[in-house]
Amino acid sequence: MQTNSLHRLGDLQLRILQSLWKHHHAGVAQVRQDVGINLAYTTVATMLRKMEIKGLVEHQQQGRRFIYQATVQKDQVTHGLADRFVDHLFQGNLAGAIGHLLETRVVDPNDLDRLEAIIHQHRQTLSK
């Protein structure tokens, strides 16, 4: 619910959200399937419950089981993480941050194409 502090999400929470975003709504077992069957069922269930308290997800009951659903949009979370990344490490300099990403990672030509397309399109929007 709270848009603040969205960057504090842990790895498991992130993976759970990922799963829920994919399925739209899913039961504990399904989430656990995505998130890693190495984890105990109760671990996933507990995390889900904690996340519900924090307002990250919600559930409806369907017979015996809980069907969960994310209440935060992927965009919000992405934005939170991006803020942290860009603001903390690059003083808010987005271009610098992206430049660094490109430099320190393997990028294939296709990606470059796609990026140029995005930039191009962006320019259109701006000039309008």
Next chain:
Amino acid sequence: MQTNSLHRLGDLQLRILQSLWKHHHAGVAQVRQDVGINLAYTTVATMLRKMEIKGLVEHQQQGRRFIYQATVQKDQVTHGLADRFVDHLFQGNLAGAIGHLLETRVVDPNDLDRLEAIIHQHRQTLSK
């Protein structure tokens, strides 16, 4: 020291590292200056000590005081955070991640120019 789990750094730790990267080496008081004088001196000192145990920083003694220095490079931390961002949220799709960044943030034309330059340069490197 450990390259793993570098993405788990908290906000304060990130700000401390930022300060150390800037100054190269700095005493507690200096770091505290950067990080926020609203924090108690001991808070910063304690955090620094904890970070030393984790191998993120090290210190040399200079007379009475400790002069700290980061032992992790900014690149490593950036990479760690970027991994989390790109891998968790975009399944490793870097272009997708960057695209999203561009879409959800305010970008001024200058940034677009710089990005295009970077992409261009990158293409050179790749084709070589």
Next chain:
DNA sequence: ATGGGAATACTACCACGGTAGTATTGTGTG
């Protein structure tokens, strides 16, 4: 109808980020 399994509820624990108080110690200055 009843037992077994599936599902949730409750509880507990550890690690660690963040914050800071108190205690101790060393040092420079008057």
Next chain:
DNA sequence: CACACAATACTACCGTGGTAGTATTCCCAT
């Protein structure tokens, strides 16, 4: 030389992510 001050050492505490065991409950299949 003594003392105030500055700096570190030690300890503590809260919140929360992560993990899971145990207890309870309810439904379905036999």
